Amino acid sequence: MIPVNEPLLNGNEKKYLAECIDSGWISSEGPFVKKFESSFAQRVGRRHGIAVSNGTAALDIAVESLGIGAGDEVIMPAFTIISCIGQIIRSGAKPVLVDSDAGTWNMDINQIEAAITSKTKAIMVVHIFGLPVDIDPVLQLAEKYNLKIIEDASQMHGQLYKGKPCGSFGDISTFSFYPNKHITTGEGGMVLTDDDLLAETCQSLRNLCFQPDKRFVHERLGWNYRMTNLQAALGSAQLERLDEFVRIKRNMGKRYSELLNHIDGLQLPLAKTDYADNIYWVYGLVLGKNSGLDALQAMKRLGEKGIGCRPFFCPMHQQPILKKMGLFKGESYPEAERLYKQGFYIPSGMALTEEQMIQVSNAVKDILK
Secondary structure, three states: OEOOOOOOOOOOHHHHHHHHHHHOOOOOOOHHHHHHHHHHHHHHOOOEEEEEOOHHHHHHHHHHHOOOOOOOEEEEEOOOOOHHHHHHHHOOOEEEEEOEOOOOOOEOHHHHHHHOOOOEEEEEEEOEOOEOOOHHHHHHHHHHHOOEEEEEOOOOOOOEEOOEEOOOOOOEEEEEOOOOOOOOOOOOEEEEEOOHHHHHHHHHHOEOOOOOOOOOOOOOOOOEOEOOHHHHHHHHHHHOOHHHHHHHHHHHHHHHHHHHOOOOOEEOOOOEOOOOEOOOOOEEEEEOHHHOOOHHHHHHHHHHOOEOOEEOOOOHHHOHHHHHOOOOOOOOOHHHHHHHHHEEEEOOOOOOOHHHHHHHHHHHHHHOO
C-alpha cells in the first residue's frame, strides 16, 4: 500500500525530542515553544507567533480574538474544511459562502464584493491545496469596506504570493502542523499577527484566559489550546528543512504532471498563476464527466490497487450537520459541488519516491482506460 502521506522525520527531530525528555520540559512551559513561535513568525514575516494545539484551535482563536459575534457576517469559501466555519457559528455570527474558481480551486474572489453587506465584519481567505488566493484584490475590498481579514494559510508552508510569504497578509493568519503538512508537529497550529493587542488576546485565549495576578479568577472564557514543548521541538527541527521540503514537493508536482498530463478529461493542478508557483501541498485530480467515474468510485478502484487516496472537501452548504442547523437553504455553489463530487488527491507525502509516483500514475491511467 502506498500511503496518501508519509512525513520525513530524519533531521534533528530525535535530537530535539531527546532534549525535552532529558531536561524534563515536556509541557507547554518548555523553551522550544518560544523558539518555534519566534522562528516561524520570522519566516512568515510576522511580529508575533502564538503556538497552539492544532490548526482548528488557531482558527477558533483567530475568530474569537477579532470580536466576531452575533449579528456579524463572515464571508468564506464554500469549498474548505469544516474547521473554518466552526467558531463562526459558535460565536453566533453568520457564515456567507462564495463559490470556487474552476482553475485554482480557491475561492472565487470576483464573487466577494457582491456578498458584502452592512453586517459583514470579516473575510476568511483560505488557500487551497497548493496555490494561494489572489489576495491583493481581497485586501483592497477589506480596506474599502473596513473589514477584517483572516488568512488561513494551513496548506501554504513556504509558499509565496508575489514574493511575500503566505500567512503574512491581513489582520491575523493561521497555520496547521498536521502530519500531512510541509512542516508537522504531529498535531499543532500557529496564530500569527502584527498587532500587539491581538497577539496578547490570542495568548490569553489559548491559555484559559488566566490572569497574571489572579490566575484562577477569569474575566473571559478561553480554551486550553496550548502547544507542548515536545510538539514545538518537532516543529523546530522541521522548520530547519522547509526550503528542502518545498523543493521536494515542487519536484513531486512536476513529475506527476509529466506522468499524467496526456490523459483526456483529467484536470490536473495548475502549475502556476501570475502571482505564485504551485507548492503542491497535495496533488489533486478532478475527473471529467466523460471519465465515467466519480471520485468515490475512482478512489475505491485505486484502493484495490494499493493506492491511498483522500477525497476533496465536502462543501459547507452540503454538510449534513450544517443543513440540520438550517444553514444555506436553497443555496448552490456549482464549482464547489463539482470539486467535491469529482475531485480527490493521490499519494503526495514528503517521503514519496519516484518508483511510487510511477506506480500511482500507472494505476490512475489503468482505471481511466
